[in-house]
Amino acid sequence: MEGVQLSIDAVWIMLCAILVIFMQAGFALLEAGSTRMKNAGHVAGKQMLSFSLVGLVFWAVGYGVAFGDSNGVFGTSGWFLNFPAVEGEIPLEISFLFQMAFAAVAAAIAWGGFAERAKLSVYVIFGILFTAVIYPVVAHWVWGDGGWLEALGKQDFAGSTVVHLQGGIAALVATLLLGPRIGKFTSDGKPNAIPGHNQVYTVLGVAIIWLGWFGFNPGSTLEAGDGFFGYVALTTYLAAAAGALAALATVKGVLGKADVPMMLNGILAGLVAITAACAFVEPWAAVLVGAIAGSLTVFTSLYFEKKGIDDPIYAFSVHGVAGIWGTLSTGFFASPRLVEIAGAGQAGLFYGGGFTQLGVQALGVAVAGLYVAVASFIILWVLDKTIGLRVTEEDEVMGLDLSEHGSYGYPEQMKQEPGTVKG
Template sequence: MQIENLAIAIDSVWIMLCAILVIFMQAGFVLLEAGSARMKNAGHIAGKQLLSFSIVALAFWAVGYGLTFSEGAFIGVGGWFLDFPVEEGAVPTEILFLFQLSFVAVSLAIAWGGFAERAKLSVYIIFGILYTIVIYPVVGHWVWGPDGWLHALGKQDFAGSTVVHLQGGIAALVATMMLKPRLGKFNKDGTPNLIPGHNQVYSVLGVLIIWLGWFGFNPGSTLTAQDGFFGYVALTTNLAAAAGAIAAMITIRMLVGKAEIPTILNGVLAALVAITAACAFVEPWAAIIIGAIAGSLTVFTAIYFEKKGIDDPIFAFSVHGVAGIWGTLSTGLFASPRLVESVGVGKAGLFYGGGLTQLGVQALGVFVSAAYVGVVTFMILWVLKKISGIRVSEEDELLGLDLSEHGGYGYPEQLSKAEMAKLSKKEGAL
């Protein structure tokens, strides 16, 4: 009995540690998104990330966790406020909740990328609540729920290429299309203008923090420290990320002649996204291929969508949506029989003689998940647009969201006299 209790204690500490690592990824998103935005919006973006986590923490505790992980055919029908039966010899529900909460927070942070620099603060709040209780739990239940229908089909998504990243990426794409491009992003002939972020060092540090946090994200999804398998998952995760960085650098160098730093960062993140579904199912050599393809793919898709007039400020759909699709499909190609048998989910991939079965299940999961998230995101934003609007005024966008939404500047020493006069005039009118 003492040995059993010790095993549960070890697993509990391991999962709690991983939850903290993934929650710390929010700091990475603060630096990445703020650094990738203009100076006049940096404080808003940083503060919004804190607000986002607070919204998710309350909504997922009250409703979202129960919808995702309680029993039910289409969606969970119990577990409100973590009202789950206490199981002897199991990790406490509270710890499992904190771990899963960290995943939802990451998914919403991804979605916010499509809103950046032009959405109203009120839209963040309302959409954040609805995303946590109406969007994320449905797909989460389908894939990870105890009786989710995609789970029953054997869909392989070890740590969330579909559940976390594809959902966030699709929501970001819908949002950025409905909000329309930022002022000055495109010329009259449709050609794009570069709107660089204000601090590449912040962006690099942000990605390094996110990379570190991913060692909680993927290895933590083993939900146990007892067999040491989390070390293998950490290995495939790290190899993929490194391959994504190199592949993205080579690709952008071939295209424009320069090794652009933001593109290399996107290559790292895209590779991490892609390996998240496959990390427990593929061999190390396959992880490198998956990461490298993701790194290159995000370069081409980012350029393509920008040419099509889509202004995705941090390329959330290319990095998380497209890479999430590729990562989800990749297990249908590369899933190793020995690992599939060990993990006990789905079947071997096409390249191991497994046929098209697993690839078909993966493709079905991508399609239904993307369709659900896309439709519901559009409906929510359409209603908000009709009721109160979802985009700030042109004047507020030009002034910057730091001042227009919060009344304070992230870099007050850079505040020009003209901007100060505008702010004083606006406050006087109130």
């Protein structure tokens, strides 16, 4: 029976790995649809470039840093998956594919801050270093056997901090160093709308990402036997649905329009927020966590834009801010019965647990955010001073499809007369 159970668990995790990997298709559609036609092929194509880079680097280095023998800060063994076989555990290859898919999602989030103005070479170099020395270090703190935040009882079931906060912080650093896209702000600093070229793509992209999230969160149970993954799937869905409605109501109240992209961001923010809490909170709390995240993403997106920050797909608001809220939420709402099942930390403030768990959650947010911000800034600053982060003004106006790749994603629609440049 133990062998049968292990086989079922292995198939379950492999299925979930495939679902999380399929999220790359969702990100390609979401980011390409949210940007302009002249950059669509570039934005979609770099998603496959990123996925390829992350996979190789995580195989060679990242998995060992995240899950190798611990000194409390990072793993010190397991390069190129050189781990001893352990009888009775899920095969290493399946575990790797599942965890690699998470690292690839974090990188996909980060790329939102680079969109429409960064050199392709920057994606390559930053992607390698992000996967080798940024993402897996925080993953080890929280998920590694012997990681120091894991030892404190930090609750991050599927990665509000490890995946989404890291990606959101890296995106924010990138967008600050790159500066706004040409034409995004007027001479007096007022933002101009630069709408994406295909809203249907963005809807379909979010639908695929939402589907993939049923591998992301439920798969983090790492087993199928007790059926707890079904509960995690329920809280995941409730939070996403609440995020959609809350974001739509909020943007309607603030701007007077039922903005579809903001509703989509609300879905994603609800999913991001519940990712830490999905195994720790009751269904009513999942709805509240998702609704607060949906509203927060609207207010913060508008606020950052007014402050002159051009984040083309609102990566920091959706993944960074919602990741912070989702991580903190378990400090308020973690249920004693679910803490016992999930096996991490203790009950939240509203269940009589005091401020202990909230303090651990806040500490995790602070140190992870600081580490990712400083490391990302150092890497990108060095790249800026050496090869440069940003394409030339002429190339940006022309579009990265043509300037970086030599052909348009939509060649028939983007035809132009010889000697002219389309804006």
